[in-house]
Amino acid sequence: MTPDLLTALRPLLTAEASAEAHASGTEPGDLEQAVWLRLLERLDAAGPPVDPQRWLRRAVRSEARRTRRTARLEQGYRDDPADHGDRGPEQRAVTAAGHRALHDAVARLPGRCPRLLAALLSAEDLTYREIAGELGISQGSLGPERSRCLACLRRLLAPEVATGEPRG
Numbered sequence: 001m002t003p004d005l006l007t008a009l010r011p012l013l014t015a016e017a018s019a020e021a022h023a024s025g026t027e028p029g030d031l032e033q034a035v036w037l038r039l040l041e042r043l044d045a046a047g048p049p050v051d052p053q054r055w056l057r058r059a060v061r062s063e064a065r066r067t068r069r070t071a072r073l074e075q076g077y078r079d080d081p082a083d084h085g086d087r088g089p090e091q092r093a094v095t096a097a098g099h100r101a102l103h104d105a106v107a108r109l110p111g112r113c114p115r116l117l118a119a120l121l122s123a124e125d126l127t128y129r130e131i132a133g134e135l136g137i138s139q140g141s142l143g144p145e146r147s148r149c150l151a152c153l154r155r156l157l158a159p160e161v162a163t164g165e166p167r168g
Contacts, residue, residue, distance in 0.1 A: 016056065017031040020064040024068045030067075030144065033141055035059045035063055038063065103121070105153060108156065109152055109153060109156065112135065112145065112149075116145060116146060116149055
């Protein structure tokens with residue numbers, strides 16, 4: 001793919017992502033980044049699209065739908081057990097051990113993941129803008145980067161969680 005095509009697609013992608021982002025509940029920059037990534041993956045696999053503008057519009061809408069689906073399926077924490085002050089010393093020790101294990105696993109991740117996840121886990125409750133400034137990356141790349149890091153963390157922890165004691 002030539003730089004001319006990328007330059008030609010940039011305004012269209014910006015406009016399409018801005019139009020779709022609000023309805024999908026995401027940032028336009030995150031949507032743009034996801035589409036650029038999809039385009040790079042396509043270039044590796046099948047080469048440039050025959051009709052790049054049409055492909056780009058479809059990719060933006062597809063990513064927006066995926067984001068809406070993901071947001072609909074995700075559920076926030078209703079009740080955080082760490083917030084209860086009436087826990088006994090045993091429960092506090094178990095919770096502290098879990099936090100240490102998580103932070104140890106985060107430290108073993110590759111690349112920027114340890115710094116990114118440490119910032120997300122920070123007690124300071126930093127905003128995406130503050131984290132992006134601290135890491136020296138764009139705010140729009142935090143979402144996809146966070147997803148990649150969490151997937152890596154899941155793969156790292158899967159054997160440890162699978163060998164744990166039965167719960168219930």
